Amino acid sequence: MCFEKCARCIGISLIPLAVLSVVADILLYFPNGETKYAGKNQLTTLVWFFEGIVGAGLLMILPIVVFISLEDDGCCGNRNCGKRCAMLASVLVALTGMTGAGYCFVVSAVGLSQGPYCLTDQGWRYAFNNTNGRYLTNYTTWSQCIEPYHVVTWNVTLFSILLGLSGIEIILCFLQLINGLIGGIFGNCCCDQESRGCNEIEVNVYQVGE
Structure with a gap:
């Protein structure tokens, strides 16, 4: 059915998004590829929230597996009943995915909005914490961060990537939420229509053969 195929496409689409989210989050721990700042705890505290690794990454494993497997046969020998139950269950899984991505x-x-934790003339601090994100378009202020080198560019790029990836994941999981509701409620109707259509074709072929 189209509902299960749609769910499978959504599940497959979530795979690269989850992988990229994990990679982007890991890179936040190593500004410019340097490991010393993570060891000295000289990174923004938000990187320890594991938003990309856990939220948009590991929590997406369940939606990915469930959405892709929806195209398999139903349970207990009753394909239609199993399909409808599975589609309705995928709604809860989609909510889980939306929570992680959110x-x-x-x-x-x-x-x-907060900006990176970096070394300035006044020591290690959040140089842009009180700018309400206005520093993002005021590139001349980025030079306030002396160390790590180019840390503002590094953080802005990776956090922007995570923002975009998680936003797409939210949209995809929401689409599956709608798809699961429709498929769970009207799935049998579609199956019955498809079955009647197939039976009519078989009858016509049989009559032609006679």
Whole structure:
């Protein structure tokens, strides 16, 4: 059915998004590829929220597996009943995915607004914490961060990527939520229509053969 195929496409589409979210989050721990700042705890505290690794990454495993497997046969020998139950259950799974992606989206937005933790003339601090995100378009102020080198560009790029990826995940999970509701409620009707159509074709072929 089209509902299960749609769910499978959504599940497959979530795979690269989840992988990229994990990679982007991991890179936040190593500004410019350097490991010393993570060891000295000289990173923004938001990176320890694991928004990309857990929220938009690991929590997407369940939706991915469930959405892709929806195209398999139903349970207990009753394909239609199993399909409808599975589609309705996928709604809860979609909500789980939306929660994880939403968590990543919110933390990434806060990370962009707060700015990086960096070394300035006044020591290690959040140089842009009181700008309400206005520093994002005022590139001349980025030079306030002396160390890590280019940390503002690094954080803005990666948090923006996480923001975009999690936003797409929210949309895809929401689409599956709608798809699951429609498929769970009207799935049998569609199956009956498809079955009648197939039976009519078989009868016509049989009559032609006679």
